[in-house]
Amino acid sequence: MAILPIVIAPDKRLKRRSKAVETVDDEIRTLLSDMLETMYDDDGLGLAAIQVGVPQRVVVIDVHEKDEPKAPLKLVNPEIIWLSSERVIYEEGCLSFPNIFADVDRAAEVNVRYLDENGEAREIMAQGTLAICLQHEVDHLNGKVLVDYLSLVKRNIILRKLSKARRVQASDE
Secondary structure: OOOOOOOOOOOHHHHOOOEOOOOOOHHHHHHHHHHHHHHHHOOOOEEEHHHHOOOEOEEEEOOOOOOOOOOOEEEEEEEEEEEOOOEEEEEEEEOOEEEEEEEEEEEOEEEEEEEOOOOOEEEEEEEHHHHHHHHHHHHHHOOOOHHHHOOHHHHHHHHHHHHHHHHHHHHHO
């Protein structure tokens, strides 16, 4: 397993729609494992393949509590097939938007169809933090990011801040 570099906004790759995985093979299983290791290394709850520069519909999530054992989910070609009409506002963060948090309005429950790491079709009904994470990560696969839920003013402030941080980091290297 390997820790992969995370794509940081503003990077045009994050706005790309990811392609469906044709076959769940050893290459995809390695990607899933590497993504999990990367997510855990950065204390994330979820990670989409596009966030490590791979435009494929692959997601990992783990919303276990700190005092519980890890409970990773590996999803290939996840598709939200149902959203509840009940809404919740949740403060979200994103590994591609370091140190940025924003309140996002989402469905309280979702049903997601996906393939597991063995290529078996599965469905998961989720609520709470898992439902939020599933929606957030599927958004990434569709080229939608955290700041797309914010006003234009807030979005521009955050993107300018991240651009400046990137320039400062590049000048330090």
